[in-house]
Amino acid sequence: MPLRAVKPQHETRTRILDAAEELFMQHGFGGTSMRHLTSNAGVNLAAVNYHFGSKDALIEAVFRRRLDPLNAARIAQLDALEAEAGGRPIEPEALIRAFISPGLSMTEDTKGGGRNFTRLLGRTYTEPAKAIRVLIGQMYAPGMARFKAAFERALPQMPRDELVWRMHFMFGTLAYTLAATDTVQLIAGCKPEDRHDVHLLVERLTAFLASGLNAPLKS
Amino acid sequence: MPLRAVKPQHETRTRILDAAEELFMQHGFGGTSMRHLTSNAGVNLAAVNYHFGSKDALIEAVFRRRLDPLNAARIAQLDALEAEAGGRPIEPEALIRAFISPGLSMTEDTKGGGRNFTRLLGRTYTEPAKAIRVLIGQMYAPGMARFKAAFERALPQMPRDELVWRMHFMFGTLAYTLAATDTVQLIAGCKPEDRHDVHLLVERLTAFLASGLNAPLKS
DNA sequence: ATACTATTCAAACGTTCGTTTGAATACCGG
DNA sequence: CCGGTATTCAAACGAACGTTTGAATAGTAT
Numbered sequence: 477m478p479l480r481a482v483k484p485q486h487e488t489r490t491r492i493l494d495a496a497e498e499l500f501m502q503h504g505f506g507g508t509s510m511r512h513l514t515s516n517a518g519v520n521l522a523a524v525n526y527h528f529g530s531k532d533a534l535i536e537a538v539f540r541r542r543l544d545p546l547n548a549a550r551i552a553q554l555d556a557l558e559a560e561a562g563g564r565p566i567e568p569e570a571l572i573r574a575f576i577s578p579g580l581s582m583t584e585d586t587k588g589g590g591r592n593f594t595r596l597l598g599r600t601y602t603e604p605a606k607a608i609r610v611l612i613g614q615m616y617a618p619g620m621a622r623f624k625a626a627f628e629r630a631l632p633q634m635p636r637d638e639l640v641w642r643m644h645f646m647f648g649t650l651a652y653t654l655a656a657t658d659t660v661q662l663i664a665g666c667k668p669e670d671r672h673d674v675h676l677l678v679e680r681l682t683a684f685l686a687s688g689l690n691a692p693l694k695s
Numbered sequence: 696m697p698l699r700a701v702k703p704q705h706e707t708r709t710r711i712l713d714a715a716e717e718l719f720m721q722h723g724f725g726g727t728s729m730r731h732l733t734s735n736a737g738v739n740l741a742a743v744n745y746h747f748g749s750k751d752a753l754i755e756a757v758f759r760r761r762l763d764p765l766n767a768a769r770i771a772q773l774d775a776l777e778a779e780a781g782g783r784p785i786e787p788e789a790l791i792r793a794f795i796s797p798g799l800s801m802t803e804d805t806k807g808g809g810r811n812f813t814r815l816l817g818r819t820y821t822e823p824a825k826a827i828r829v830l831i832g833q834m835y836a837p838g839m840a841r842f843k844a845a846f847e848r849a850l851p852q853m854p855r856d857e858l859v860w861r862m863h864f865m866f867g868t869l870a871y872t873l874a875a876t877d878t879v880q881l882i883a884g885c886k887p888e889d890r891h892d893v894h895l896l897v898e899r900l901t902a903f904l905a906s907g908l909n910a911p912l913k914s
Numbered sequence: 915a916t917a918c919t920a921t922t923c924a925a926a927c928g929t930t931c932g933t934t935t936g937a938a939t940a941c942c943g944g
Numbered sequence: 945c946c947g948g949t950a951t952t953c954a955a956a957c958g959a960a961c962g963t964t965t966g967a968a969t970a971g972t973a974t
Contacts, residue, residue: 490847502823507824519922520922521962522923522965524962525964526920527801531924598821602818642903643871644871647871652868682859684864684907684910686910688908694902738952740932741934741952806948837945
């Protein structure tokens, strides 16, 4: 009897999600056809509509599979920080690390497809289709409110509007780094060599963002 | 005789470019059909292929119309800085301002469509279609090399790989700010109110980036 | 084995896509 | 006014799209 004679549960679903993750990343949502997708996944054309209902529902499932654990990891890190601080304000640098490291860690998962997803996620922040932005916005909202409150507590002296802008900047930098397109390489003619050393990247980005967040106020 | 009896030169071309700019920003390249585009522009369906040759050529023309002056403005600002410095190194903060302000100033042009273009440009840095990223990469290359060299001269003590990463971060923050999607609003549940005050935004972003760029080195 | 459900499959559905065509119209120097 | 070029127009092209259908197959509890 052959090894793994038993078919994993929902194998077709998983293969569709994996193929969708990769193709959406490479060609976008509209640029990925069901035929190309199902062909890459090695399943029948009708399988997507059977298992997910529609292409739009598949897109949502792709995000839900990764984003739910990602949000949970972020909140867990924040919980740990707040428990450790025990009521005292938390270092902004620690907050930044807690926020960016779960996403960046996912880029290490080159085999399981996590890396594909982070690139997809990074570019989805600027996705033209508003429905998709609303979707991931809803997924982010709960954890985001926690971090926003934590930053406000960590930086009580900073005007609220200035903090919103600086969080906006931080968010953009992370999104662009996650997307990790070759645009900057094409433009600057140089290639960051150690992109795959996640720990080093977390430190680089944290240092950059923490310094930007604490930039002197022009009052 | 009616006012403006003379038909402006290439009026159809201009109307197509304007409509394309707006629709590409709203729905992306693949999500914008020629029928929707020509309908919004008030021209015949065949006009795009007649005047531009193909949809892809139209996309290139949309970028070329705005990006060539934008790059020229950036280089002009850098030229002015270097002439003023007369061989002495330039303040990193001044370099940042020279780099980001032409693009951000374009967001003030709500009537001429410049604002549409900056949002389109910001999201195109993470465009799935590689051909488009290559295209704008080529357009950016000359000016970008100048700025890279200027930053290297302004920060001689910084390791080159660290500088590349920090330029990467800066570029991402600008791209995200230009894209100015509502994602951060959807996520954070708050809206930067003074988005349209360009001068204030330039100062906010410059302060943030200059501080990040000068973040302490971990040696 | 049987009956029932879950899944897969090939084929086709109607629609929309970017592009092309050839005639009709506008424009303009002579 | 005329001849020729430039542009516009309605119509159609073949291809590709997301989705649906109904039969065939696999899996499972009785």
